[in-house]
Amino acid sequence: MRNRNVISDTRKRYSDLIKYATLILIADSTSQIPRIIEEPINFSYHKPVGSQNSTRFNDSNRYSLEKLKLNKQTLIHLKNLKSNWNGYNSKPINEEVIQITEDIISQLDYQPKVFPTGRGTIQIEFFKDQNNQLEIEIFEKELFMYKIENGEEIESTINFKDLLKVISEFHV
Amino acid sequence: MFNEIIDDSEFLFRGVVNVNWDFENDRPSSATFKDSLGVSVDRDGGRNQTECITELLLKKNFIAICKVLTYDVREIGAIVKYLPIINDNIFHSEIHDSIEVIQLKGKKPNKIRDKSTTVYKK
Numbered sequence: 528m529r530n531r532n533v534i535s536d537t538r539k540r541y542s543d544l545i546k547y548a549t550l551i552l553i554a555d556s557t558s559q560i561p562r563i564i565e566e567p568i569n570f571s572y573h574k575p576v577g578s579q580n581s582t583r584f585n586d587s588n589r590y591s592l593e594k595l596k597l598n599k600q601t602l603i604h605l606k607n608l609k610s611n612w613n614g615y616n617s618k619p620i621n622e623e624v625i626q627i628t629e630d631i632i633s634q635l636d637y638q639p640k641v642f643p644t645g646r647g648t649i650q651i652e653f654f655k656d657q658n659n660q661l662e663i664e665i666f667e668k669e670l671f672m673y674k675i676e677n678g679e680e681i682e683s684t685i686n687f688k689d690l691l692k693v694i695s696e697f698h699v
Numbered sequence: 700m701f702n703e704i705i706d707d708s709e710f711l712f713r714g715v716v717n718v719n720w721d722f723e724n725d726r727p728s729s730a731t732f733k734d735s736l737g738v739s740v741d742r743d744g745g746r747n748q749t750e751c752i753t754e755l756l757l758k759k760n761f762i763a764i765c766k767v768l769t770y771d772v773r774e775i776g777a778i779v780k781y782l783p784i785i786n787d788n789i790f791h792s793e794i795h796d797s798i799e800v801i802q803l804k805g806k807k808p809n810k811i812r813d814k815s816t817t818v819y820k821k
Binding site (some may be wrong): 601617618650660662680 | 710714716718719722724728729731733734736738739741747758759761802804805806809813
């Protein structure tokens with residue numbers, strides 16, 4: 528009888544020990560939570576590209592692949608224009624001019640509007656308002672610019688190498 | 700039949716095709732007024748606007764027709780010449796840059812576009 532009591536006491540002690548050990552483990556594991564909170568975490572927040580506050584991509588007209596695609600489709604259409612396409616004995620659009628125009632628009636941040644002229648050239652246009660607009664007529668060997676900047680008019684031939692600069696400055 | 704000198708008060712009509720129409724601003728592009736042979740127009744020659752429009756539409760299925768006053772063309776420094784095409788178009792006239800230069804470039808086509816009014820739109 529005494530032995531049974533001893534065994535029972537021993538089991539109870541083991542049981543208590545296990546409970547105690549479990550409590551320690553729980554206490555230890557929960558005590559790690561405050562430790563994590565206590566340690567300061569330095570967030571270095573990087574704004575995601577194209578977020579609401581990103582000025583670079585807020586302008587939907589800039590880098591518009593859709594508009595570039597549309598302009599390239601327009602150029603394909605212009606290739607197919609035959610003589611008298613405008614009803615006034617117009618010339619077909621010069622193929623070299625179409626190629627030059629395609630090269631130009633492929634390099635632009637902002638896509639212009641593209642129009643053919645009756646003399647076989649192509650005009651690209653940028654329009655902000657009546658006092659700020661830019662038209663460039665693309666000939667085979669010449670570019671002719673007409674610009675209105677803050678109401679002031681400028682017309683001149685421009686070099687191919689200056690073209691991108693002229694267009695970039697217009698959009699500043 | 701008509702006076703060789705087009706009066707300042709006469710309107711000059713021009714048809715516009717789809718590829719020259721600026722859909723964003725609902726007006727013709729100034730490219731409409733750029734041609735190596737001078738810009739062909741039809742003087743009204745005493746006709747009313749409806750007659751001018753109807754006759755132009757018989758020639759081509761234009762998306763739009765605009766008109767500009769001869770006075771306004773002269774005001775920007777371009778010239779208007781009456782050049783009828785016998786047995787085809789007695790109203791045919793041309794806008795030239797100046798007496799010496801035929802082709803309009805840069806500023807003048809833009810100004811003519813700005814002065815023009817769309818009188819027919821499909």
